[in-house]
Structures are given as structure tokens and as C-alpha cells.
Amino acid sequence: MNRKKVEIYTDGACSGNPGPGGWGAILIYRGVEREMSGYERDTTNNRMELTGPIKALEALKQPCAVKLYTDSAYAFNAFTRNWIGKWQKNGWKTSQKQPVENQDLWQELLELTQVHQVEWFKVKGHSDNERNNRCDELAKKAVADKKCADKKAIADRV
Numbered sequence: 001m002n003r004k005k006v007e008i009y010t011d012g013a014c015s016g017n018p019g020p021g022g023w024g025a026i027l028i029y030r031g032v033e034r035e036m037s038g039y040e041r042d043t044t045n046n047r048m049e050l051t052g053p054i055k056a057l058e059a060l061k062q063p064c065a066v067k068l069y070t071d072s073a074y075a076f077n078a079f080t081r082n083w084i085g086k087w088q089k090n091g092w093k094t095s096q097k098q099p100v101e102n103q104d105l106w107q108e109l110l111e112l113t114q115v116h117q118v119e120w121f122k123v124k125g126h127s128d129n130e131r132n133n134r135c136d137e138l139a140k141k142a143v144a145d146k147k148c149a150d151k152k153a154i155a156d157r158v
Contacts, residue, residue: 003062003063003064003065003116003117004029004062004064004065005029005064005065005067006027006028006029006060006064006065006066006067007027007028007029007066007067007068007069008025008026008027008028008053008056008057008066008067008068008069009025009026009028009069009070009123009129009131009132009134009135010023010024010025010026010049010052010053010056010068010069010070010072010135011023011024011025011049011052011070011071011072011125011132011135011136011138011139012024012045012046012047012048012049012050012051012052012072012139013045013048013136013139013140013143014043014044014045014048014143015143017044017045018042018043018044019042019043020039020040020041020042020043020143020146021039021040021043021044021045021047021048021139021143022037022038022039022040022048022138022139022140022141022142022143022146023037023038023048023049023051023052023055023138023139023142024036024037024052024134024135024136024137024138024139024141024142025037025052025053025055025056025059025135025138026131026134026135026138027056027059027060034059035134035138036055036056036059036138037138037139037141037142038051038055038142039142039143039145039146041146044102046072046074046101046102047102047105048139049070049072049074049075050072050074050075050102050105050106050109051105052070052135052139053068053070053075053109053112054105054108054109054112056068057109057112057113057115057116057118058112060116063115063116063117064116064117065116065117065119066116066117066118066119067119067121068118068119068120068121069121069122069123069129069131069132070120070121070122070123071122071123071124071125071126071129071132073122075109075120076120076121076122078106079113079118079120080120080122084106084110087100087106088110
């Protein structure tokens with residue numbers, strides 16, 4: 001199958017853990033970049049690190065060959081070290097027989113990786129990767145913008 005080739009960069013951020021969180025993503029197809037971001041009021045950093053790839057993959061209109069870049073060892077290792085396969089085999093339990101955290105997001109991401117041909121790449125966070133740094137900015141801005149909007153809404157009610 002001849003799939004469109006897409007590069008995706010993602011990052012997640014949380015203000016407190018748990019706390020307000022954001023995710024950022026950059027999708028690149030034929031040299032054209034599209035930025036995306038989003039916010040959740042009460043979440044964790046790990047949930048945001050998973051939400052970025054989910055939202056980016058959901059934005060693709062057809063099955064693609066994706067190079068997905070993340071600074072999240074959590075997301076990267078789950079796929080490259082086959083943690084996902086082991087969790088599925090163990091009924092979504094860890095090696096310590098505990099329920100896998102964020103199972104809902106893992107299952108969404110797993111479904112999307114079955115639609116798209118995804119190759120995972122680990123990048124060093126907060127270093128010299130411009131696109132990863134931009135995703136971090138998008139995630140943090142989503143949190144800051146929403147916090148400001150929440151404060152304004154509260155002030156408007158007073």
C-alpha cells in the first residue's frame with residue numbers, strides 16, 4: 001500500500017501533576033506544517049504525553065506512514081519495547097499485576113497505530129530539537145491561555 005508520508009512531533013505539559021494540562025503537536029506533510037494543541041483541566045503529564053499523539057493521528061484523514069517524534073520515554077518505550085503487547089497479554093495488567101494506568105488512552109493510541117503505520121522516534125526534551133521545543137510551547141500555551149480564560153470567567157461571575 002502506498003501511504004502518504006507524514007511526520008508528527010508531540011509533547012505534553014502539566015501545571016502540577018495532576019493539574020491543568022496541555023498537549024501540542026506539529027504535523028508535517030510535503031513540507032507544510034500544521035500546529036495543533038489542546039487543554040484538559042485536571043490531568044497528568046503522562047496523559048498529556050499520550051493525548052498529543054492521539055489527537056495528531058486522529059487528524060489524519062486516511063491511513064498514513066507516520067514518523068512520530070516524542071520526548072516521552074513513557075510513550076516511546078510502550079511501543080518500541082512492546083510494553084503494549086505484554087499489557088494486552090496480561091489483561092491490561094503490569095508485570096506487578098496492577099492495572100495499567102491510562103489504559104483508556106493506551107487503547108485509543110493502539111487502535112490508531114493499527115490504522116496508520118507508525119514508526120516511533122525518541123527525541124531529547126528541552127534541548128535543540130526545534131519542533132519538540134515548539135510542541136512544548138504549544139502545550140504550555142494551551143494551559144496558560146485556558147487558565148487565563150478560567151480566571152476571567154470566574155471574575156465575570158463575581
